[in-house]
Amino acid sequence: MHIEIQRKAEISLSKQIYQCIIDHIRSGLLQEGEQLPSVRELSKQLGVSLVTVVKAYNKLEKENFVESIQGRGTFVTTEMQGKVDTEQDMLSFNWQLSVQDYLPRSQFSQFHYVPEKIHLSSSMIDPGLLPNRYLEREINQMISENPKLLSQYGPIQGDEQLRFAMYEYLKGLEVPTKPENILVTSGSQQGIDLVARTFVGPGDVVVMEAPTYPGAIDVFRGRGATILTVPVDNDGMRVDILQNLCDKYKPKVIYTIPTFHNPTGAVMTLKRRKQILNIAQSIQSIIIEDDPYSEIYFDKKPPVSIKSLDEYGHVIYLKGLSKTLAPGCRIGILAASGSIFKRLLAAKSNIDLGSPLLTQKVIVPFIKSRKMKDHTKKLRTALKVRRDLVLSILSENAPSEISWIIPKGGLNLWITLPSWIDSNHLLVKVKKQELTFLPGSACYAVEHENHHLRLSYSYMNEQLLHRGITILCEILQSEISLKKEHNHPPYF
Incomplete structure (x- = not known):
């Protein structure tokens, strides 16, 4: 251990x-x-x-x-x-207990593949909303026309056609880069790992939001980083607290999810994006801007990326396609510039000599065509319906002691419980009803807050969503009533 x-x-x-x-x-x-x-x-x-x-x-x-x-x-x-x-x-x-390991934690290993029937713990999209049939035809056609693909390594930096396609796609998102500054990764998780392997060592200071994406915590903790955290409010990372930490500790990396923050759903204001970039520039820090699903907005487009404001190469931008297009392909991209990009490319060559070529080739036609825009638009509509369903059920059935943040996009809903309810213990109860969620404690790198939970409304169909949220509300009502009756909390 x-x-x-x-x-x-x-x-x-x-x-x-x-x-x-x-x-x-x-x-x-x-x-x-x-x-x-x-x-x-x-x-x-x-x-x-x-x-x-x-x-x-x-x-x-x-x-x-x-x-x-x-x-x-x-x-x-x-x-x-x-x-x-x-x-x-x-x-x-x-x-085996005598064999020393160097894993500080791996929270997601418990929530990605679970037996529960109503799976609300992982930010994944319902396979029925993804273009599986189209990609299936592309795979068959591609192998039929070019069977040598299966016997070829792809370029370490990534397939050139895919990098050009992603350059055009990112241009539509107002993320400026060049094909030569794009690195294809095996999902955003590998992008985070590449940055950590390249630039973070034991004792280096990394600033993260609190709460934040558990997979990033796992990576930075695994590198022995000293993690400092900044609270998130409705406008994103608290810049006043960030400034104080940066003045005192001069962090090497600032990791942020500014758009539809995971897990809270908050959207960082344009003003704060500019302030964070200015802070990073003043102390020569790297910003990792993780952008898993800025395209999935329900009302209006979010502010432009921090990367779009960056003139001096401080921002490493990560965009995953696993969430919105093809989880099985495990494709993401990393965009950076200067010597930072060159060093990340060298790290990629050390890790896997390049991501699988076939899955890169398969998604190129889809990204380049009108189908990608149509698909994204349909996703926004379908996920908004599911979000609204969850909010409606919570409004009607949740105890008054429960609160939540209304997400304006993305895949998740962040719920706050009374301070005496530990969501880890609550999870044990709901699992008996074939239901699962992500306990909020997984999203904290330093101080564990146990009275939150994250629900992902994107994976289950509307019928199972309705059932799952109703069951959760019933269990919460029961626990709060029990506490009131006996004048002490059932969880400590």
């Missing part, structure tokens, strides 16, 4: 240990029944006092994440992890 201690952080060492172990449990890296290192072992491994480790373990035990058994040790007991191995299997593989 890898625990990264940041001695210069403002959070105490015992709390860092406590949070890291919780991250391992919620990521499935520590399963129910697994034994934690002894207090003495962990103290020696981390170079901290016995008292520090004891304090962390006591807090974990008090909150029922672990159980200490006299003479045997401390074991994971949280009900949030299912038993995936038999007792005999656990004994057979116990030797």
Whole structure:
């Protein structure tokens, strides 16, 4: 079990240990029944006092994440992890616990492929809304006409036709770049990883929004970065707090999702976009602008990208096509300039020597044609209907103690619960009704806030959405009524 201690952080060492172990449990890296290192072992491994480790373990035990058994040790007991191995299997593989890993957390491993019937935990689009038949025909035709595609490596930078097509597509989004400054990636997640591998090392300061996209937290934590967080309000990242942090710590990277922020749905104002760019320029920082679905707006177009305002190459722009076009193709692009781009290209060559050529070729005709615009327009209409359905059901059935942010685009709805309800424990209850969501704690890099949850309304059809949101409201009503009756919260 890898625990990264940041001695210069403002959070105490015992709390860092406590949070890291919780991250391992919620990521499935520590399963129910697994034994934690002894207090003495962990103290020696981390170079901290016995008292520090004891304090962390006591807090974990008090909150029922672990159980200490006299003479045997401390074991994971949280009900949030299912038993995936038999007792005999656990004994057979116990030797593996001695192999050191360097994974601080992997939150999405628990929510991408789940057995629940009503899947509201991942930002994915209903396959029925995607151009699957068209892409199927393109694949068959392409292989038929050019079977050598299957035996060819593509260029490391990405297929030239696709880069030109994406250059034109981005021009329509008012994102200025050039084909030679575009790098094709295996989804936006690889784009984040490329930047982290290239520019972030142990102790480097990375500023992120709080809350933010869990996959980005996982990547930067894995690089040993010191993560500082800035709250998000209805207008995006709080620039006043960002300025104070930048004055004090001079971060190397600022990661932001300015348009239909994941998970809150907030849209950063144009004024704040300009302010963040000015801050980055003044301290020579890199901005990662993650733009997964700015095309999916419901009312009016969002402000222009931060990349469009950038004159000196501070912004690395990421655009994924997995969300809106073809998840199975795993195609995204990274746009940057200058030596930053050259170094990212070198990193890409070290990782995989280039993304699969066939999937790049398949989507080129679609992106270049009118079909892409028509498809995006239909997506906006269909997802707005689903968003409105969810908002309507919540308005009619949710307890008055529950609040939410109305998203103006994107795929997600951010819900805030009473502070005494832990969404991780709530998840255990709703799973019994074949329903799942993303607990808000997965979206926080530093201080865990447990009384939020993210619902993705984009994957389920309207019938299942109606059922799922109704079930959630009923469970919340029950828990709040129970609390009022007994005058104490059911979750601690």
